Amino acid sequence: MEPTCDRVENTPLMTRNYSAFLPPVDKIRQDVPFLTKLGWQTFFSQQTDVDELAATPPARVTQVHRNSVHVIGETVDMKVPIVPDVTIGDWVLLDQTSISRVLHRSSLIKRRAPGHDRAVQYIAANIDTAFLVTSCNADFKVARLERYIALAFEADVAPVIVLTKKDLTDDLTDYIAQAQSISETVPVVALNAKSDEPLEALAPWCKQGQTVAFLGSSGVGKSTLVNTLAGREKAETQDVRAGGSKGRHTTTHRHLHMMPNGSVVMDTPGMRELQLTDAAGGVAEVFADLFELSTQCKFNDCAHQSEPGCAVRAALENGDLDHDRFKRWQKLEAEERFNTASLSDRRQNDRAFHKAIKEIQKHNRK
Numbered sequence: 529m530e531p532t533c534d535r536v537e538n539t540p541l542m543t544r545n546y547s548a549f550l551p552p553v554d555k556i557r558q559d560v561p562f563l564t565k566l567g568w569q570t571f572f573s574q575q576t577d578v579d580e581l582a583a584t585p586p587a588r589v590t591q592v593h594r595n596s597v598h599v600i601g602e603t604v605d606m607k608v609p610i611v612p613d614v615t616i617g618d619w620v621l622l623d624q625t626s627i628s629r630v631l632h633r634s635s636l637i638k639r640r641a642p643g644h645d646r647a648v649q650y651i652a653a654n655i656d657t658a659f660l661v662t663s664c665n666a667d668f669k670v671a672r673l674e675r676y677i678a679l680a681f682e683a684d685v686a687p688v689i690v691l692t693k694k695d696l697t698d699d700l701t702d703y704i705a706q707a708q709s710i711s712e713t714v715p716v717v718a719l720n721a722k723s724d725e726p727l728e729a730l731a732p733w734c735k736q737g738q739t740v741a742f743l744g745s746s747g748v749g750k751s752t753l754v755n756t757l758a759g760r761e762k763a764e765t766q767d768v769r770a771g772g773s774k775g776r777h778t779t780t781h782r783h784l785h786m787m788p789n790g791s792v793v794m795d796t797p798g799m800r801e802l803q804l805t806d807a808a809g810g811v812a813e814v815f816a817d818l819f820e821l822s823t824q825c826k827f828n829d830c831a832h833q834s835e836p837g838c839a840v841r842a843a844l845e846n847g848d849l850d851h852d853r854f855k856r857w858q859k860l861e862a863e864e865r866f867n868t869a870s871l872s873d874r875r876q877n878d879r880a881f882h883k884a885i886k887e888i889q890k891h892n893r894k
């Protein structure tokens with residue numbers, strides 16, 4: 529805190545006011561290297577060395593177009609030709625005006641494209657924390673949170689449940705308890721996104737150079753949260769180079785917001801609502817206890833229906849396992865399997881299905 533004039537005058541002569549020798553707080557912010565502000569971390573610098581960095585400086589991908597990607601770095605802010613598999617959030621090394629390599633990612637969110645070829649699509653890379661946003665009203669669904677958590681686990685992104693609109697509910701304790709019961713390892717934060725609460729409540733995950741993303745349905749308060757973190761300015765008007773000391777031209781970037789608290793918000797199309805695909809590991813992690821239990825079933829392909837020696841059914845029967853949770857696990861596993869299946873798998877399943885129907889019809893006709 530800056531001392532007021534009064535306070536300086538009242539200070540005994542022998543006490544020196546050292547704050548005069550310290551740079552003002554906003555100057556300290558400016559002294560943080562631009563790359564750090566963009567989210568550059570030791571994890572990335574460890575993959576390269578001084579010589580390579582000097583020859584091919586790093587830059588972060590902020591937008592992906594059909595034939596080009598937009599990159600921002602210490603001295604660049606431009607479009608370069610696209611390379612295979614590059615995605616938003618990636619760190620790349622630039623050889624003049626082309627990408628020489630894409631650095632290994634600390635995390636990767638991906639999905640299978642809908643439609644015919646069902647290729648795997650990369651959605652975003654190098655996100656540290658995913659805020660899974662839901663509000664304390666009808667939007668709150670344990671099953672959806674479980675799906676988002678599975679997705680985050682699968683991607684190596686740390687999930688945090690954010691319950692908004694706490695000012696509009698009388699059942700806050702209940703919402704918090706339900707959210708906390710989903711996974712021991714996932715923190716739960718409840719707040720009013722329109723107040724200043726998010727600044728403090730989300731601070732532990734929004735440290736300097738941390739990249740965060742907000743996931744959740746429409747209307748739960750994602751934009752409100754970003755605006756609050758941005759100091760109530762419209763997120764879109766945030767200048768990614770604000771505070772830059774070299775008088776660079778102003779660049780506004782829609783999908784990458786640098787917050788005054790030093791974090792980077794990744795806000796990309798396709799990120800906000802995601803289907804679960806290729807996330808068997810993530811699902812198993814959310815339902816680790818159930819997964820563990822199912823390894824004790826007599827048959828290793830047990831469907832937990834009426835098989836003998838089924839440990840899951842036994843737990844349901846003696847009340848150790850909540851029936852709703854079991855159902856949600858089955859549903860999420862089925863969704864994951866269906867979305868993950870390749871087109872040929874699906875065709876095969878369809879053929880098997882039609883064949884079974886024909887058999888039944890034939891049988892019935894007899």
Ligand SMILES: Nc1nc2c(ncn2[C@@H]2O[C@H](COP(=O)(O)OP(=O)(O)OP(=O)(O)O)[C@@H](O)[C@H]2O)c(=O)[nH]1
Pocket residue numbers: 692693694695696719720721722744745746747748749750751752753800
């Ligand atoms: N009272 C109250 N209102 C909130 C809170 N969070 C969001 N709102 C309001 O809810 C509405 C929707 O908020 P947005 O921030 O636009 O929601 P969003 O998640 O960004 O929605 P999309 O942009 O459609 O994905 C706005 O009118 C907000 O002012 C909250 O914690 N308390």
Ligand SMILES: [Zn+2]
Pocket residue numbers: 822825826830831832833835837838839840841
């Ligand atoms: Zn079983």
